Amino acid sequence: MDRCECPLPQKKLMNAESKIHVAGHRGMVGAAVVRLLKQQGYANLLLRTRSELDLTNQAQVNQFYAEESPEVVVFAAARVGGIHANDSYPAEFIYENLVMASNAVQAAFEHGVRRFLFLGSTCIYPRMAPQPIREESLLTSELEPTNEAYAIAKIAGLKLCQFYRRQYGVTFHSAMPTNLYGPGDNYHSENSHVLPAFIRRFHEASEANDESVTIWGTGSPLREFLHVDDLAAAILHLLKLDHPPDLVNVGSGEEVSIHALAKAVADTVGFRGRIETDPTKPDGTPRKLCDISRIRSTGWSPQIGLHEGLKSTYAAFRAELENDSLRAV
Template sequence: MPKTFITGHRGMVGSALVREAARRGGHDVLTAGRDQLDLLDQQAVFAYLAEQKPDIVIVAAAKVGGIHANATYPADFIYENLGIASNLIEGSRRAGVPRVLFLGSSCIYPKLAPQPMPEDCLLTSSLETTNEAYAIAKIAGLKMCQHYRAQHGVLYHSAMPTNLYGPGDNYHPENSHVIPALIRRFHEAKESGAESVTIWGTGTPRREFLHVDDLASACFHLLGLADPPDWVNVGVGDDVTILELARLVAATTGFTGEILTDPTKPDGTPRKLLDVSKIKGTGWEPAIGFEDGLAGAYRDFLASLETGAARL
């Protein structure tokens, strides 16, 4: 039974990975919270990996946020995500860890990439400026895995998920991603009896969304492959406009008022749809429909409000 170190296990992605490992069985899961291990402390990370000697390391820990957070704290995003990647990847090599799965993001691809975005469009043109710092850190981690695999013969590889949502998301009003932000805003608007909700931008950009439990399924699928791609996109292969998304979330929460747009706010990348033919070619498919996934995410939000566990 491989000892599998899942970093960031208290976050949305990490907790989904822990759930998936338990569902599948066959993994001795190792976790360490920030109170036990600071992933930005290189000496501490190297020592921890040398002592624990995991067979697999999944790099799910990251500093993440939406457009506002990325634009406001770019130095924090590049420093922390570069540090997490380099400490865990080099620390794993030094500790003799044979396999690392590094999780990135679809924002690694150029702002004006072909749609849907294939893996080989990486680094072919400029990035979206609002999340450039985060993207560069994730590209660095991906490239570290690729080059470590080539030079050291270790099986270090990466998965690049599209926009994620699901249980355990961050509902902060300014620093969250679009789905949890909309869930909170429409819920609060319904509760207060507001007549309208205004969303950022024109509502025309298109986005693809993957349930975090589907990502976790894809990750363990990739870990079961003897010769996975150096990096592979993980998504559903379909997208919606932000305005369409807002209407779906409004319906999910029961908000019946008007939805307005604010074109003075940034839209971000016009479209971000992943080409997922490569991972589907390995035999993996997403299993959770979008409307069902949104309903589950809203139920989780309501339950977390009741228990006081919501990340607000």
């Protein structure tokens, strides 16, 4: 494989003048990263909307990297969704995420990007991986069928980074966050993840004085949740490491059942009706708690508890409703 005549990147820390491209800056994760970077004095940010830069278009991606020469890339762009969306549109989920990752990693390599941080998800791990899930569990057994397409695309992206780093010495690495929530989340009635779906559903039920809300599945699966601002802090922390891990989990280290989560959301929004379950709907992976000892060993730890995070997220949800900026796509 040929590459431009750029020298191999030196392993040095970012500075305030570094040209940083945040791919997917309008999504929940990208927006949180941008907020934190600006707060920390990083002003030289390269931000492009989907209409300005189609990451599935190889020619556009190559042109962007050639003309703008980013030094650091945070790749938070993805086609994402909950169980319903993943199960309904697997072709789009695998194709779009594969193509975006391939285009970006190759262009970054060809044009001398110094640091490339690829964002995936802990859904890359096997359905029945030993708990809590260590990074070494990757590719040891079968994936969860309801999000297999997305998981395979994300595994390919992190492996691209790993193999380019191994073969060419570039500092391309990956972080796998657990289930995320926070301001700017997607509140689509069918395609959103479980926590934003709960916030919207219980809010609307509370407003309508409904007697009950029905949640998918049995309510027994255990899930881990991380506030997106904690993830943004982890991303900046990893970018400042001279020798970051190839792959690292980012999570809260705590888990809650789906039924308990529903109760916590109901309490937060003020819903006082019944919470019912629908066992005819899929539960997904029975348990998914990630081991975060690797990133803890580098000096990062989560700071925002679930109760505090739910309260601030619901406040952001209401503000987004009021100013007509709520995402529901």
